Amino acid sequence: MIESRKEDHVKISLKEDVDSSKNYWEDIEFYHHSVPEIDFQDIDIGVDFLDKSLDAPLMIAGMTGGYEGAEDFNERLASVAETLGIGFGVGSQRAALENDELRKSYETVARYSPPMVLGNIGAPQLIKQKASEALSLAEANELLEMIEGDYLAVHFNYLQEAVQPEGDLKAKGVIDSLKELSSKVPTIAKETGAGVSPQTALTFQNAGVKAIDVGGKGGTSFSAVEHYRNQEDKMKTISKNLWNWGIPTPVSIVECRGSVSLPLIATGGIKNGVQVAKAISLGADIVGMAGGVLRALADEKRTVEEYFERVIRELKTVMFLLGCEEIDELLNVKKIFTGDLKNWID
Numbered sequence: 001m002i003e004s005r006k007e008d009h010v011k012i013s014l015k016e017d018v019d020s021s022k023n024y025w026e027d028i029e030f031y032h033h034s035v036p037e038i039d040f041q042d043i044d045i046g047v048d049f050l051d052k053s054l055d056a057p058l059m060i061a062g063m064t065g066g067y068e069g070a071e072d073f074n075e076r077l078a079s080v081a082e083t084l085g086i087g088f089g090v091g092s093q094r095a096a097l098e099n100d101e102l103r104k105s106y107e108t109v110a111r112y113s114p115p116m117v118l119g120n121i122g123a124p125q126l127i128k129q130k131a132s133e134a135l136s137l138a139e140a141n142e143l144l145e146m147i148e149g150d151y152l153a154v155h156f157n158y159l160q161e162a163v164q165p166e167g168d169l170k171a172k173g174v175i176d177s178l179k180e181l182s183s184k185v186p187t188i189a190k191e192t193g194a195g196v197s198p199q200t201a202l203t204f205q206n207a208g209v210k211a212i213d214v215g216g217k218g219g220t221s222f223s224a225v226e227h228y229r230n231q232e233d234k235m236k237t238i239s240k241n242l243w244n245w246g247i248p249t250p251v252s253i254v255e256c257r258g259s260v261s262l263p264l265i266a267t268g269g270i271k272n273g274v275q276v277a278k279a280i281s282l283g284a285d286i287v288g289m290a291g292g293v294l295r296a297l298a299d300e301k302r303t304v305e306e307y308f309e310r311v312i313r314e315l316k317t318v319m320f321l322l323g324c325e326e327i328d329e330l331l332n333v334k335k336i337f338t339g340d341l342k343n344w345i346d
């Protein structure tokens with residue numbers, strides 16, 4: 001069932017190492033200058049994203065909802081996002097459409113006021129599948145209403161769907177449906193760990209989405225997550241062999257920035273403030289974090305708030321060392337690409 005599927009994802013992501021084999025953020029370095037010529041206290045990391053003002057260029061990327069326990073999960077994270085003035089997204093809300101009792105695991109978010117709240121639905125749900133009807137406009141509106149959300153993230157998780165036995169594999173016509181939906185509801189197109197190519201970014205832009213979350217390779221691999229869920233040998237092997245499929249997050253940012261004018265969210269393998277600075281210096285407007293936040297939530301020694309305070313301090317430290325008072329100035333600093341990333345960028 002869907003609800004246990006969402007719970008499985010959380011449990012597996014905490015218990016197993018489900019990251020892609022390489023974190024490509026290691027292959028970028030900033031060029032150091034010894035004289036910052038600014039005061040640390042003057043560093044301002046606030047940003048405007050779409051029509052929202054965030055206190056830091058960060059958001060908690062959509063992860064969950066739709067099972068017992070998810071209410072507490074979403075409540076704790078929405079509360080942190082409100083306190084820190086950063087964005088927050090819920091995980092797929094499909095379960096709430098199928099079972100009224102599961103709505104409260106999402107509805108709890110409406111009690112908090114992060115500066116930006118994202119709803120979430122899978123792109124496969126935009127069209128009729130073997131076992132489900134296409135999402136209606138009324139349902140899409142309902143998804144945003146239940147969390148008092150600002151934008152509906154439509155996640156393109158076809159890799160995940162394809163490496164599990166019960167996946168939704170009908171994809172023909174999905175862009176027409178996205179276009180139709182985006183003309184009535186503010187949407188954000190989102191990948192979930194395999195990255196967005198420049199051609200796909202253009203397709204999303206033409207479909208009328210407001211922003212793109214490139215969701216690239218380097219962090220949580222959903223093929224890896226499904227590998228641990230799969231019981232049967234054939235699917236277990238297939239999901240293992242596609243574990244490292246996709247476009248690395250830094251590459252996806254550079255390429256999408258070159259092809260579209262839409263605001264970009266960088267999600268995929270970002271766990272510290274140095275990586276946040278790198279993502280922004282490549283052209284991302286804000287950064288989304290999922291796996292790292294999940295582990296922080298389960299960490300008994302530190303709170304999620306402390307985790308983000310560390311990330312923010314790291315981001316400011318990098319900005320100080322690079323002499324950047326404002327977030328935008330990161331775009332102009334010198335970067336060096338090494339290793340595999342250099343091959344990708346070339």
Ligand SMILES: Cc1cc2nc3c(=O)[nH]c(=O)nc-3n(C[C@H](O)[C@H](O)[C@H](O)COP(=O)(O)O)c2cc1C
Nearest residue numbers: 009010061063091092155192219220268269290291
């Ligand atoms: C446990 C878990 C559940 C997730 N569920 C969803 C989801 O329902 N919808 C979605 O768009 N992305 C989902 N994601 C993907 C994340 O939003 C993010 O794109 C991806 O994990 C890459 O970021 P990371 O490397 O920081 O984890 C999930 C991630 C995790 C770890």
